[in-house]
Amino acid sequence: MSTADASTRARLTRILTDTSEDDPVRPPLGTRLKYYFFIRRPEFLPGHILIGLTPAMLGATSWDELLSVNAAMAVLFAIVNMQLADQINALADRWEDAANKSRLATAVFGLGVKRVVGDIILTSLVYVGLAVFLAIRTGHWDLLLIVTAGWIVGAQYSLPPWHLKSAGVGQLFGLYMWVWIPQLFVLRAFENDLQWTNVVATAALTVVLVALFTTNQVEDYFDDEEFGVRTYVRALGIKKTLAVQSVLMCVGSLTIVGSVYLNSGFNWLMILFIAAWLACQVYMFSLSKAANAPIESVVTSVKKKSLVGPYLSMLMSSVTMLVGIGVLAQN
Incomplete structure (x- = not known):
């Protein structure tokens, strides 16, 4: 066995094994249910729902299609996709989370590794089951390739050997795929043909959302x-990261407008999108401007604004969804 293989095996063993730090004593049912709820990151649920609804709005060609069983199951798949990766991340990062007295660490240590792994397996079965169900209904068997890619990325973001979260600039690849794959799945879950403009629009929205979540990466710098x-923020440095993400958000937002316009022409709800984008761009510019200070001051400043990023990401998802409604209204 090579040194790399031995290291990977040791890291996986540590993650998947209850240690003396864990508390595998069976907690009361109510406490267990609360812990299972916590490791699914309920605070992010509104954003997870939007990650499913936004491509559904763009991909549906009629209101009947939008309100179909296929659309409902595809949106549910997107939510499960995001939660599955969060469950795996809570398990793998429990020691780091414990340093910050996070309720995630409390939940994982309280449940014990075996119960968390069992919950991950159950979520994975639901995840694959939804994909099989929709593949049978639509005849789009490539959905199974998409779900396989989604599961691999979700697991490898937090687990070795890839551990994309610690892959430097490669972390961005993991984040992009994690957010974009469920959107691609939703687009493909409809029985109509896949429109390349919608694929581009969802990829561009992914770039925008990841840019707005930069604050979460920066605040965890130390x-x-x-x-x-080794996150991408540590690889690039905070100043360069904020500058690059600001530019990428601008390019991504313009790409969304261009893709929707090429697909269906202008609709007035695009004006709301542009207004939201400009507000987000000002926010990113303010972060970039503050990055000239000493690194300790920058991290402190970003922490004060860290809650704004997720809300702005939900705003951008929402206005993109509204643009999709505008497209449906024109059909």
């Missing part, structure tokens, strides 16, 4: 450094 996690 914690990641302490635990040896």
Whole structure:
């Protein structure tokens, strides 16, 4: 066995094994249910729903199609996709989370590794089951390839050997795929032909959403450094990261407008999208401007604004969804 293989096996064994730090004593049912709920990151549920609804609005060609069983199951798949990766991340990062007294660590240690792994397996079965169900209904068997890619990315974001979260600039690939794959799945879950303009629009929305979540990566800068996690922020540096993400958000937003326009022409709800984009661009510019200060001051400043990023990401998803409604209204 090579040194790399041995290291990967040791890291996986540590993650998947209850240690003396864990508390595998069976908690009461109510507490267990609360812990299972926590590791699915309910605070992100509104954003997860939008990640499913937005491509559904863009991909549906009629209101009947939007309200169909296929659309409902596809949106549910998108939510499960995001939660599955969050469950795996909670398990793998429990020591880092414990340093911040996170309720995620409390939930994982309280349940014990075996119960968390069992819950991940159950979620995976639901995840695959939804894909098989929709593949049978639509005849789009490539949905099974998409779900396979989604599961691999979701697991490898937090687990070795890839551990994309600690892959430097490669972390961006993991984040992009994690957010974009469920959107591609939703587009493909309809029985109509896949429109390349919608594929491009959802890919561009992914770039925008990841840019707005940069604050979450920056605020963990010192914690990641302490635990040896090499995020893209640590690889590029905070100043360069904020500058690059600001540019990418601009390019992504313009790409969404262009893709929708090429697909269905202008609709007035695009004006709402542009207004939201400009507000987000000002936010990113303010972060970039503050990045000239000493690194400790930058991280402190970003932490004060860190809650704004997720809300703005939901705003951008929402206005993109509204643009999709405008497209449906024209059909």
